[in-house]
Amino acid sequence: MSQKDLNIDAKGLGKVAVLMGGASAEREISLMSGAGVLAALQGLGVDAHAFDPAISDLGELRRAGFARCFIALHGRHGEDGTVQGALELLGIPYTGPGVMASSIAMDKTMTKRIWRADGLSTPDWRLVSSGGETAQALAELGAPMIVKPAREGSTLGLTKVTDAAQCAQAYELAARYDPEVLCEQFIEGDETTCPVLGNGAAAQALPVIRIVAPQGNYDYQNKYFTDDTQYHCPSGLPQAEEAEIQRLVVAAYRSLACRGWARADIMIRASDRKPFLLEINTSPGMTSHSLVPMSARAAGIDYAALCLRLLANANLDSPGGTVPGGVQ
Numbered sequence: 001m002s003q004k005d006l007n008i009d010a011k012g013l014g015k016v017a018v019l020m021g022g023a024s025a026e027r028e029i030s031l032m033s034g035a036g037v038l039a040a041l042q043g044l045g046v047d048a049h050a051f052d053p054a055i056s057d058l059g060e061l062r063r064a065g066f067a068r069c070f071i072a073l074h075g076r077h078g079e080d081g082t083v084q085g086a087l088e089l090l091g092i093p094y095t096g097p098g099v100m101a102s103s104i105a106m107d108k109t110m111t112k113r114i115w116r117a118d119g120l121s122t123p124d125w126r127l128v129s130s131g132g133e134t135a136q137a138l139a140e141l142g143a144p145m146i147v148k149p150a151r152e153g154s155t156l157g158l159t160k161v162t163d164a165a166q167c168a169q170a171y172e173l174a175a176r177y178d179p180e181v182l183c184e185q186f187i188e189g190d191e192t193t194c195p196v197l198g199n200g201a202a203a204q205a206l207p208v209i210r211i212v213a214p215q216g217n218y219d220y221q222n223k224y225f226t227d228d229t230q231y232h233c234p235s236g237l238p239q240a241e242e243a244e245i246q247r248l249v250v251a252a253y254r255s256l257a258c259r260g261w262a263r264a265d266i267m268i269r270a271s272d273r274k275p276f277l278l279e280i281n282t283s284p285g286m287t288s289h290s291l292v293p294m295s296a297r298a299a300g301i302d303y304a305a306l307c308l309r310l311l312a313n314a315n316l317d318s319p320g321g322t323v324p325g326g327v328q
Contacts, residue, residue, distance in 0.1 A: 008312045010045040014067025016311060019083065019094075021052035024075030025156050025177060033286040034072035040304040041070070041311065053077070058086050068314040069094040070307070071283050075153050079283035080106035088318055095310045097258040097282045098317035104256050105282045108182055109150045111256065115277055118255045120248065122277045123185040123267075131168030137183035138164055144186040147171060149178035153281065160186065184278075189270035192235065194245055195263040195284065195292045196253040197309070203253055205246035206295040210235040231291070233298045241268065245275050252277050260313050263292050 018041065020034020021027055034050060041048040051061065053073070061069065069087055071094050077083060079096070081103030087094045097105065104110050112122045126137035127150070138145050138161060147170040148158040157177040159170035174181040191213070195206045212230040235242055249264040263284040266275045284292045286307070296306045 008308055010041075010308065011047065013046055013311060015065055016041060016046055016048040016068050016070060017051040017061055017064075017066040018048055018070045018072055019051050019053060019078070020072045021054050022073045022075070022078045022083075023054045024073070024078055026074035026078075026153055027054070029285060029287060030072055030074045030078065032288075033074065033290065036286050036288070036303070037070055037072050037307050040307040044304055044308055046308070046311070053083065058083070058090065061087075061092055062090050066092060068092065068311060070311050070314070071095050072286060074283055074285065075156075076106075076151070079153075079281070080151065084317075088316055091316070091318075093314035093316050095314050096260040097256070097262060098315075100317075101256045101258045102282045105258070105262070105280050106153075107151050107180075108148075108279050109180065111279060112277075114255055115252060118251070120252055120255060120277055121274065123187055125185065126183045128171065128181050128183055131171040134161075134167040134171040134181070134183055135164045138167055141183060141185045146184040146186050147174050148182055148184070149174045150180035150182045152177040187267035187269050187276050189273075190237070190268040192237075192245060192266045192268060192275075193263055193291050193295075194249045194266065195261065195295050196249055196258070197261050197296075199259040199313070200254070203250055203258075205250050206292075207233055207298040208235040208237065208242050208245050209233040209291050209295055210237060231294060233294050237268075241273060241275075248275055248277065249280075252280055256280065258282060259315065261292070261310055 018034050018038045020030050022030055038048055038050055069092055079102055081099045084099045084102050115122045124141055128134045128137055144160050144162045147161055157174040159173055161170050171181055191211045192208050194208045196203050198204050210232040214228045245266055252264050253262055262280050262282045264280045265278040268275050293303045
């Protein structure tokens with residue numbers, strides 16, 4: 001799908017800030033994502049400029065006359081509703097979900113509570129505040145168990161625990177990133193992810209990606225800095241399983257009132273092939289190793305066209321915030 005196919009006037013989108021970097025633990029990845037987005041938009045004739053909120057005051061966006069923002073920030077202060085709220089106050093439309101959806105999705109515990117309330121499958125969990133409580137969670141949830149920060153991304157601070165002797169160290173690692181630590185039942189099976197594009201009833205899932213990481217360890221290093229992880233898109237899953245995952249992620253996306261785009265991570269339990277939602281990312285990576293561009297490409301949308309489509313759908317939560325000329 002090309003720029004022409006989308007019928008978007010690149011120059012008509014105005015002066016665009018690509019927000020990248022920031023102050024989160026994912027700054028390095030954000031700079032990589034932002035650089036890719038910036039080059040793609042500039043290559044299509046968009047008046048796009050890099051903007052690092054860790055260096056420049058957000059108020060400069062209004063003073064400099066920016067009409068839209070492409071959020072390529074990851075983690076805290078980037079996809080947790082804080083930047084989105086600032087942009088709402090500035091009246092500058094931005095890509096991705098709004099304030100509430102971004103805030104909830106960043107908090108894995110709140111996300112799971114909403115999904116469970118809406119009847120969507122997600123692994124059992126416990127919130128803990130000490131190594132001792134982590135050991136108790138292991139006794140209740142069973143081994144293996146995942147211990148991770150409740151409000152962090154990119155598998156930072158995550159440990160797969162197999163016995164009680166590991167619990168204290170796993171808790172301490174997760175607590176370095178967030179005071180709320182989540183213990184989650186481990187689902188043995190295929191690891192998959194699936195992006196969603198669009199708004200409301202028009203939201204659609206892209207092709208599913210099946211992930212095969214070395215020793216099953218899809219950690220920060222294997223996500224971004226090695227070529228050893230295998231990504232299968234088409235997924236190679238039975239058609240019925242792929243369709244069920246796509247149905248589930250669209251339901252999860254709508255459950256949190258997401259808009260624009262997001263990417264949900266799902267495990268398929270080997271014993272009965274039931275899919276379980278792990279989390280949803282509201283500002284997914286856009287690096288050379290990133291998964292949304294890979295899935296979009298399988299659907300016929302190249303990287304530059306994807307960036308342009310997301311930018312054209314930049315929006316505001318506030319009344320009257322809809323921006324003319326967007327696409328679904």
